[in-house]
Amino acid sequence: MIVRLARLELWKIYRKPRSWIAFAAIAVLVSIVHVVIFLQGEQLTALALQGIEQYLQIEGQYVHGYLVAFIVQGLLLVHLPFLVTLVAGDLLAGEAAAGTLRMLFLQPVPRWKVVLAKVLALGLYVASVVVFLAVIALGGGVLLFGVGDLVVLKSAGVVVIPSGDVLWRFVAAYSYNWLGLMTVALLAMLFGSLTDNALGPVIGAMAVVIVMTAIALLDVPLVAQLSDWFFTTHAAAWRLLFDSPVPTMQVGRSGAVLVMHCVVFSIVTVAVVERRDVLS
Amino acid sequence: MLSRRRCNSGTPALRKLFIASSVVRKQEMDSVVALFGVCKRYRQRIALDDVSFAIGRGEVVGLLGSNGAGKSTLLRIITGLVRPTCGEVRLFGKPLSPTVRSRIGALIERADAYPYLMGAENLEIVLRLRGQSPTRSHIEALLERVGLADAMDQVVRTYSYGMRQRLGLAMALAGDPELVILDEPVNGLDPRGIADVRQLIAALQRAGKTVIISSHLLSEVELVATRLVVLRDGRIIANGALEQLLSRVASHATIETVQPADVVVELLNRRWNVEKIRPHAVRIAAEDVHNAVVHLIAAGISIRAVIPERSLEQFYFAATT
Numbered sequence: 354m355i356v357r358l359a360r361l362e363l364w365k366i367y368r369k370p371r372s373w374i375a376f377a378a379i380a381v382l383v384s385i386v387h388v389v390i391f392l393q394g395e396q397l398t399a400l401a402l403q404g405i406e407q408y409l410q411i412e413g414q415y416v417h418g419y420l421v422a423f424i425v426q427g428l429l430l431v432h433l434p435f436l437v438t439l440v441a442g443d444l445l446a447g448e449a450a451a452g453t454l455r456m457l458f459l460q461p462v463p464r465w466k467v468v469l470a471k472v473l474a475l476g477l478y479v480a481s482v483v484v485f486l487a488v489i490a491l492g493g494g495v496l497l498f499g500v501g502d503l504v505v506l507k508s509a510g511v512v513v514i515p516s517g518d519v520l521w522r523f524v525a526a527y528s529y530n531w532l533g534l535m536t537v538a539l540l541a542m543l544f545g546s547l548t549d550n551a552l553g554p555v556i557g558a559m560a561v562v563i564v565m566t567a568i569a570l571l572d573v574p575l576v577a578q579l580s581d582w583f584f585t586t587h588a589a590a591w592r593l594l595f596d597s598p599v600p601t602m603q604v605g606r607s608g609a610v611l612v613m614h615c616v617v618f619s620i621v622t623v624a625v626v627e628r629r630d631v632l633s
Numbered sequence: 634m635l636s637r638r639r640c641n642s643g644t645p646a647l648r649k650l651f652i653a654s655s656v657v658r659k660q661e662m663d664s665v666v667a668l669f670g671v672c673k674r675y676r677q678r679i680a681l682d683d684v685s686f687a688i689g690r691g692e693v694v695g696l697l698g699s700n701g702a703g704k705s706t707l708l709r710i711i712t713g714l715v716r717p718t719c720g721e722v723r724l725f726g727k728p729l730s731p732t733v734r735s736r737i738g739a740l741i742e743r744a745d746a747y748p749y750l751m752g753a754e755n756l757e758i759v760l761r762l763r764g765q766s767p768t769r770s771h772i773e774a775l776l777e778r779v780g781l782a783d784a785m786d787q788v789v790r791t792y793s794y795g796m797r798q799r800l801g802l803a804m805a806l807a808g809d810p811e812l813v814i815l816d817e818p819v820n821g822l823d824p825r826g827i828a829d830v831r832q833l834i835a836a837l838q839r840a841g842k843t844v845i846i847s848s849h850l851l852s853e854v855e856l857v858a859t860r861l862v863v864l865r866d867g868r869i870i871a872n873g874a875l876e877q878l879l880s881r882v883a884s885h886a887t888i889e890t891v892q893p894a895d896v897v898v899e900l901l902n903r904r905w906n907v908e909k910i911r912p913h914a915v916r917i918a919a920e921d922v923h924n925a926v927v928h929l930i931a932a933g934i935s936i937r938a939v940i941p942e943r944s945l946e947q948f949y950f951a952a953t954t
Contacts (some may be wrong), residue, residue, distance in 0.1 A: 361761055368749055452745025457854035459712055461735035571775065631714040 358462065359477070366440060366478050375436035375482045382432065383489045386425050387497055390416060390509030393566065394498075419503045419519050425490040426526065430589065433486070433530070434537040435559055437479050441538035442554030444471045445626065446545035449633045458631055465623045468546075472619050476537055485532045491523055497500030512597050522599075526591040527606070532611045535589035537562060539585075541620035546588045546625040551632045585613040654795055664726070665690050665843040666711060671720030673706050673867075680706040682867040683721070688845065690811075693838050694944075695858030695875070696847040703867040704847045705742055708816050711845070712739045724812065735763060736747045738810030744790045744801020752776065752800050753785040755937070756807060763808040779803045780829055792809050794821035800834065813837055815846045819853055826947075831857055843951055852867050855879075855945035863952050871952050878948055885942040891915045891935035901925055 366372050445468075448454035457467055492565040503514040514522065528584060537603050544554035562585055569580035580586050581622055590607035663910040673681040681703045688694050698704045699769045709715035710722060713729045736860045746755040760767040776782045779799040789797065798821050805813055815834075819827045827850070834857045837844050841890035848854050854861075861878050863871035871878055887910065890897050894909040905921045917925055922939060929936060 357761070361758060363749075365747065365758075368754075369746075370749065451748070453747055454742065455714060456745060456759070457742060457743070457762070458714055459734070459737075459739050460759060461731040461733075461764070462762055608871055628716070630716060631709065 354462075355466055355470055355473065358466060361475040362444075362470050362474035363477055366474055368442070369443070371443065372440050372478065374439060374489060376432075376485055378432065378436055379429070379482070379486050379489060382429065383425055383486070383493065386428065387421065387493060390421055390424075413503060414499065414501040415417070415561060416498060417501040418491065418493075418498045419523070421490040421494035421498055422487075422523060422553045423503065423505065425494070426530070426591070429486070431562075433482070433534055434435060434562060434588075437482060437538045438541035438555045438558045440478060441475055441541040442511050442545045442558065443551045444475060444545060445622075446554050447551035448549050449545075449549040449631070450551050451484055452633055454465075455631050456522070468619075468623045468626050471542070472622075475542065476535060478593065479534050480531055482526075483527050483534065486530075487523070487527050503595070504547050507592075507596070512595060514595065522594045526594045529591040529608065530595065532608060532615070533584075533591070536584045536588065536611050536614045539615050539622070542617045545552050546622045548627065563589070566577075582610065584611055587611055591597065602621065636822075638794050664688055665692075665724065666705075666845070667723045667726075668711075669721040669723075671707075671717045671722060671731040673715065674701075674718045679867050681717070684864075684867070686862055686869060686872050688843060690843055691838065691841050692836060692860050693846065693858050694845045694860045694862055696845055696864070697851070697945075697949055697953075698856065698864035702953075704864055705816060706867075706897040707864065708739070708741055708847060710843065712737060712741060712814060713938070714741065715878065716882060727860070735808065736811045737814065738805040738807065738812070739814040739816075740798075740801040742814045743817070743820065744797045744799075744804070746797065746804070748790040749788065751786050751788055752781060752792065752796075755789060756785075757797060758809045759804045765808065775803045775807060776800075778806065778893060779833070782824070783908035784929050795826050795839055796824055798822055802830065804831075808920055810842070811840055812843045812845070815844065815848075817848055818846065819848060819850055827853060833860070851945040851949055856940070861945075861948075865953050867886055871948075879945065880941055881951075884919055884947065885916055887914050887916055887938075887940045887942060888922070888926065888929070889937040889940070890929070891937060897929065897934060900929065900934065904928070916942070 500516050502516050503519050505512045541554040541558035544557040565583040565585040587607035587610045593604050666688040671684045691790050694703050710717050779802045781799045817945045819830050894915050895917050898907050898909050907915050907917050910916045
């Protein structure tokens, strides 16, 4: 039943024009990055290595597909959550605004199953967005710029990852990104269960992301303790997958915090929807 | 909530009363729809207050009331869209559940569908949610029933309000439900569409379905309903068979006689205000009918029929003002 419902939900998602905004935006943004790097790659390299060039001697190709994909990943950190909340916020609030939620809840399907099916469909949608990003950014980058050892600049220093050791890290990073995006998407869906306005959940979820990120920047012990439980703090932990060696415990803990948020957001959404009077 | 005490003590009279009420309760439980003391509050506002009634199989119930009387809230509670603050709702003798819901089809307030999907696709979603795997011919037949088959492959965004309403009706009929709830089904429909809905309800009634219809078009309700439930300020103020309720408000009556109407007018005009409306029929105020008939019989006039004139509109205004 759930699978059947999720297929219906997924079908509805892909038939909605706004669901394609994410794909179009990714294609445009990544293409712009590719063009800029293609035209000004050398200057960018010099700019990136400014200040450490005396300690580092790079032989061979510094700018290649892996580095481009890594840069894109960082650049889209804010854009991607926004793009997926456009769809996630619409799943309940959009249906409530359009009156189709009433039609759904008139059918002989428990509400919790409808919500669960929407969560599953959302998961698949976000996965398709991430896969698309991987194909465009990593696949396109490799095709355009080739491959090489990945040199990653970190605040603690420079990490050089041999090209043969890079691909699995990207797979893990994209998977981790999916989890981070799902957390924001499920938060938007939760907000969507509280309102009939499809734009409200998008603004609400993004506001939470911005506020949490801003709070985490405050250098106060209490805030540090709190922000350790913010999903925004852990959403960027994909970068740790490009450390050598990978701090698996830290990545695992961050992943667990995100999973916990996903579960809590989903349960609260189900609880809200189960108790909600459909008045629209 | 109704008491669920067991009858194991008390006087024989009390016991008899309890058994009698239990029989009533059992009958209500077996009804298609049974509401027991249902109320609904939205913060300080009382939308429904102690509403109890039962609807039997095959009835076509007209739900009437002015704006804000509680009709939509009541229908939403029956369909499970809104939870009652107190009281109990039973459908087919059971509390609302997905199984029970599969026996209900509803169009609540307005027909809303996914605007980016075709009419046929919207209907397919409903049928699939009802556990069916519909074929195109199945969908086409359902849309044909509401006069929308020609537009089944059009995107709903391009539909007129009336076409959306027809699609909503098709969605309500999907899965061949035993109880059909129609809230303002003729809203936005042209005269042809209104007549189609009337025929549709008649067909549902012939098929033994139970129909609850809420509409501000009293003439339409009068044509299809067998029973009325009237709400005012969230409370039921009238509940009964259509004929029975309408007869209460008849202002005039037509007396049909074997003898010419001129003779009757001549006989009655001295005491009552009478007008000839047909060669063998006169019209007289309802309160004078009884005495006039007695007078006519005494004068040797053969009476064919006495037909009270009443309209749902008269009844509605009398009941709700």
